Amino acid sequence: MGNNVVSRALDQISKSLFTYEIEGSKLPGRFTQPAFTMYNGRIDPVEHVSHFNQRMDVHSKDKALMCKVFPSSPGPVTMRWFNSLKADSISSFKELTQVFCSRFISCSRFPRPLASLLSLSMRKGETLKAYFDRYWEMFNEIDGDFDDMTISTFSLRKSLTGKPITSVRQLIDGIDKYKRVKED
Incomplete structure (x- = not known):
């Protein structure tokens, strides 16, 4: 019985979840993952897909490649889920990411x-x-x-720099300077 379960699991993961069009596509020459x-x-999961898209940006037009590479980004928990998907069930990168995000x-x-x-607000002793x-x-x-x-929330407007603060970047810089002075 144990061998039968293992055999079925191995059969399941050896089947491609992608349609023939995706599975049959070739990797671009000199592709480095x-x-x-x-x-x-x-x-x-949306942050994960966004990170994946950024890493694969130069290949983003090749949706078949995006599909083939995406399953290499999950860890063990999500790999079990990927392996449970039906064979030939994914026909596009959009569909793959939608199914992925829906699951998680x-x-x-x-x-x-x-x-x-x-x-x-500031906590006591903070x-x-x-x-x-x-x-x-x-x-x-x-x-x-x-x-x-x-910017208006902080009444530090002029006291940090001596002139009005007009951007969050200026505010952060002023606060950083103020923190350094207070730490010394």
Whole structure:
């Protein structure tokens, strides 16, 4: 019985989940597969696909190649899922990534609302550096352009540089200078 289970599992993984058009396509000459961050089933699948797309950017027009290379980016958990897909069930890179993201949607990260940032306050005993670090981490998790609101949130406008701050980059630079002075 044990051999039968192993045999079926090996049969399943030896079948291609891709249609004949994808499976039959040739790799481009001198193709070197880039290194990928392995998907562990715990991070946002859309971020993983985005990372994959960035690494494969020069080959992004070759959708068959994208399909063939994508299964090399998951770790053991997601590889088991890939191996369970039906043979000849994937006919495009778009379909592959949609199926992948649908399967691991529970790991998706959603942008935080602006209220999360507005309600952020310095904790008792927290250093200014730790607070600023938490603030910028939260700021980066919010969708939208709230630079002006962020600049006006800090009453540091002139005290850090002696002139009005007009961009988030200037604000961050000023805060970094202020943190260094406070640390010394």
